[in-house]
Amino acid sequence: MSIDESVSAQPHGFTLKKRRRWPYVVIAVVVIISAAIYFVVQRGSGTTSANETPGATLDVVYLDSNPAEKAIIEYIATNVAPDYNVKVGAVGLGDSTQINQAISDGRYAGTIFQHRHWLQQVLDANPGFKEQAATGPVFHWVFGIWSDKYRTPQEIPDGATVSLLADPANNAQGIWYLAQAGLVTLRPDADITALTTKDIVANPKNLKFTLLDFGAQPRALPDLDAIVGYAESFLAAGVSEDKLIFAPKSPDEFASVLTVGSRYVDTENVKNLIKAFKDPRVQQFIATDPEVKKLALPGDPA
Known part of the structure; x- marks a missing residue:
């Protein structure tokens, strides 16, 4: 129900009407609630990582200048990962800091482009990053x-x-x-x-x-x-x-390891990913593939 309240201004011969305020209040409330709901939905969807999503593909990053790293990830994706109930993709990037940030925040599941001490350099320079080694040496770079x-x-x-x-x-x-x-x-x-x-x-x-x-x-x-x-x-x-x-083989301290986001290391997807990278077939592939051997030597990820 609406009420018009008029105040007669007798000396001047005209009437002033008060504005109806309640429609504006209702509109304002609706806008605020809608904005809050949108923010919550967007925020929630933005924090959902493939690491936490059953059946999602877990992208593992390789340095785009290293075809051996790409070949290793693709071999695992095709020949090993299905046995561990995990889907794996290969993504090439060139900016190492971008890679570490993306692993930390869950945009990608892991990477094999770095050894433990490179990772430590990155973490020291970027205290907000949460990333850790999840395996022993996957391979040794030549x-x-x-x-x-x-x-x-x-x-x-x-x-x-x-x-x-x-x-x-x-x-x-x-x-x-x-x-x-x-x-x-x-x-x-x-x-x-x-x-x-x-x-x-x-x-x-x-x-x-x-x-x-x-x-x-x-x-x-x-x-x-x-x-x-x-x-x-x-x-x-x-x-x-x-x-x-x-070119002797490097010490294990300088070997590639699979690193993953610390927030996701205990998710079922990432645990299965780690198992796939530790599978002995991966080391056999690294040791025998003619192109991979030019850039990588077998490790011991177990």
Whole structure:
């Protein structure tokens, strides 16, 4: 029911009518409620991850410059995952920080592009990320000493300039390789995951070190005496495999692991995903596939 209330203004000869306020109040309430419902629905749908959804495909990320990582994930998706009641997809990305953030917030289920110490670097720099290693070594990247001028590490001359990778974790790995090749000697108690040039106690060839990123290393090969880095960078740039002059298997500390979002590690989907990556058939594939062997060596993920 509506009521019009009029107030007569006798001295002026006209009437003022009060506005009907209740329709505006009702409209305002409806708008507020609708907005709240929309916000809740949108917020709820935005936080639902495939990790938590029965029957959903769990996308596992590979570094888009590494075809071996892609091949491993696709092999698992086709040949292994169905036995563990999980669907797996392969997604290639190039920005490592973007990958870790997406794993942390559940947009993707996991990744095999990194070793534990690279992950730790990322977590230290991004305290809000929640991501963890879920397996042992899935595979070892082919990594070693490359040279356009010399056939063995022993041929590298006095005063040679050698490139190491610029990030701390892979810089440490490079120094470990130089020590394995007999080019430098390390402190006996040095932590191989945190090596720096300060841990070198003997450098008989007086090697000089320069730091480069992944993409710059292959381009610099003709200008330097040697470079310590990943096969994927060099082969992608068209460098011949015979330029890799020293390449023992890396320590487990520098091997690929499956990492997953910490919030989702106990979901049924992710638990099944982890089981699939630990299946022995995966290691057999890595050891025998001719293309994968160029970039990856078997690990021990159990």
